[in-house]
Amino acid sequence: MKKKFNFICVLIIATIVCGVALPQVYTYSLIFDGNFMENVREAKAQSQLNIGSEAGALEIIPKKFPFARPDSIYNKRTGRYDRMMVLSALVDTNQPKSAASFQVWVSALGIVNGILTFVCLTFFAKIVLAVRRGEIFLPKIERWMRYCGFALIGCYACQWAILLMNHFHNVAVFEFEHYNISFNTWPSLYVILSGLGLLMIAELFAIARKMQEEQALTI
Numbered sequence: 001m002k003k004k005f006n007f008i009c010v011l012i013i014a015t016i017v018c019g020v021a022l023p024q025v026y027t028y029s030l031i032f033d034g035n036f037m038e039n040v041r042e043a044k045a046q047s048q049l050n051i052g053s054e055a056g057a058l059e060i061i062p063k064k065f066p067f068a069r070p071d072s073i074y075n076k077r078t079g080r081y082d083r084m085m086v087l088s089a090l091v092d093t094n095q096p097k098s099a100a101s102f103q104v105w106v107s108a109l110g111i112v113n114g115i116l117t118f119v120c121l122t123f124f125a126k127i128v129l130a131v132r133r134g135e136i137f138l139p140k141i142e143r144w145m146r147y148c149g150f151a152l153i154g155c156y157a158c159q160w161a162i163l164l165m166n167h168f169h170n171v172a173v174f175e176f177e178h179y180n181i182s183f184n185t186w187p188s189l190y191v192i193l194s195g196l197g198l199l200m201i202a203e204l205f206a207i208a209r210k211m212q213e214e215q216a217l218t219i
Contacts, residue, residue, distance in 0.1 A: 063180055
């Protein structure tokens with residue numbers, strides 16, 4: 001039983017590490033490739049590098065979607081420009097102080113989300129260690145599961161708040177000729193389902209513990 005439990009715990013930890021680390025490694029491998037410094041010099045020469053400006057991450061959709069392809073991109077394999085539409089973009093607004101309060105709130109929510117994630121992982125580790133010691137149907141296990149569940153629900157709420165703030169900020173700042181500001185990305189449903197699942201398991205543990213206590217009193 002403990003071998004299976006340990007194996008599952010290792011799988012969970014490996015999944016978390018891979019899910020967090022691999023996308024970061026892949027992204028930075030694309031950014032910091034062998035041509036990074038050459039790209040920096042070229043951007044400076046073309047006046048495309050403005051470190052002090054505000055870059056807005058946008059989700060957009062063509063105004064005549066799905067029939068319109070407002071842009072084009074050069075295809076080196078065919079030697080021609082292919083029609084395309086952009087669904088997300090990073091736009092330089094050249095207004096570094098246009099949304100200071102927005103940046104503060106988004107940063108604060110990001111910090112809160114990070115703290116809640118840390119809390120969840122901490123209590124998850126405490127649960128794993130307690131179960132390995134044979135401590136299962138105890139009030140503290142139920143309490144720690146509830147902490148993890150509420151932390152995950154809080155993470156989901158923070159993600160919604162950040163997405164909504166970013167969307168309404170973009171609507172207020174940008175207006176494009178061929179595109180509308182859209183809302184394509186949604187918070188992961190797995191986060192809140194995991195939180196609710198942990199709360200449900202905590203209640204099941206509480207019921208099992210009470211039944212165990214009642215059976216002990218009956219005997």
